[in-house]
Amino acid sequence: MKACVAGASGGIGQPLSLLLKACPLIDELALYDVVNTPGVAADLSHISTPAIVTGYLPKDDGMKQAFAGCDIVVIPAGIPRKPGMTRDDLFKINAGIVRDLIKGVAESCPKAYILIISNPVNSTVPIAAEVLKQAGVFDPKKLFGVTTLDVVRAETFVAGITGEKSPSKTTIPVIGGHSGETIVPLFSQAKPSVNIPAEKLDALVNRVQFGGDEVVKAKDGAGSATLSMAYAGFRFAEKVIKAAKGEKGIVEPSYVYLPGVSGGDSIHKTTGCDFFSVPIELGPSGAEKAIDVVSSANEHEKKLLEACYSGLKGNITKGVEFVANGPKYVPAPQHRL
C-alpha cells in the first residue's frame, strides 16, 4: 500500500503524514509539496514503523515520482482561510492547485483512491472529477471529498451536551457539503439516539456548520484547523485502506459524485446535487454504496437541507465551469488509457 500526501509540508500535511507513517497498513509513504518535503521526509523516516518515507519537490519530475504506483493520494495542498474569508474565497488559488495535482494523478496513478481536503471542497471535488473525465480515467467510486471533520465535530459537540465519555462511539450522519449552511448534521439519526434539549438544537447545528470559523477566529490570522483535520483525514484514509484490504461494514460520510455510486441515483433525485456527502459504505472498489439518510430527515432537518441545496449547486457549477472554461487537458499519448 503506497500512500502519497500532496501538500505534505503544510499545517495539515505534516501531522497527517505523521499519522500515516505511524499506520502499520502502509508500506510506502511519498510526501509531495512545493517546499520542505526533503526535511519532513527525513524527519519522519527515523520513526520505527514499516512505511518507507520519501520526499519530493516539483524539480526532477518530483510529482510524477511521488504519485507513481500510488494506491491512495490525500490532497491537503493549498492556502487556508484567514479571519473574514469564506472557503469560496480560496477558490481563486486552490482551484488551479487541485486541477494540476489531479492531472498528475491521472497520469501517474489513475487507479488510486483520491481524497481531497483542499478547500473549497464543494468545488474542488467537481474540479477533480472534470479533470479525470477529460483524461478518460474518472472512477466516481474512488474520488472522495473529505468531510470527516464535520462528523468529528458533531460527535464532539454532542458529547458536550449529553456527557458521553467516548464521543466517537455515537454515529452522527453529517451530510451535504463542507461550508456553512451546506453542512447538515442529522441528529435525529444518531446511533445510539441522542437526546438534545430543543432549546440547544439550533446552537448545536450552528456550531457544527461554523466550527471551521471558530478555529479560524481563534488562530487569529495563523490559518485554520490543521490538527483536528489531520486526525479526521487520517481517520477517513485509514477506513478507505482497511476497506481496500477487505474489511467489511465500514461506513463513513464523504462527498462523492452521486450518479456514479450505487444507491446515489435516488439521493441525486431528491437533492438535485451532483456531488453530495452521505454515509458511504466502503469496499475494495472504493465507494460501494451511498446510503440514503436524506429521505428520512425530520422536518427541521429538511428545512436545513433546502438551504444546503441551493448553495451547494452554485459551488458545484463553479468548479465544473472552471475546468470547462480552462485549457482543455489532453493527456500525453502514453497516459491515454
Ligand SMILES: NC(=O)C1=CN([C@@H]2O[C@H](COP(=O)(O)OP(=O)(O)OC[C@H]3O[C@@H](n4cnc5c(N)ncnc54)[C@H](O)[C@@H]3O)[C@@H](O)[C@H]2O)C=CC1
Ligand atoms: N476538508 C476540510 O475539512 C478542511 C480543509 N482544509 C483546507 O486544507 C488546505 C490546507 O490547509 P493547511 O494545511 O492549513 O494550509 P498550509 O498553508 O499550512 O499548507 C498547505 C501546503 O500546500 C502546499 N502547496 C501549495 N501549492 C502546492 C502545490 N501546487 N503542490 C503541492 N503542494 C502545494 C504549501 O506549500 C503548503 O505546504 C486549505 O485549503 C484548507 O482550507 C482545512 C481544514 C479542514
Ligand SMILES: O=C([O-])CC(=O)C(=O)O
Ligand atoms: O474553516 C476552514 O477554512 C477550514 C475547514 O474547512 C474547517 O475547519 O472545517
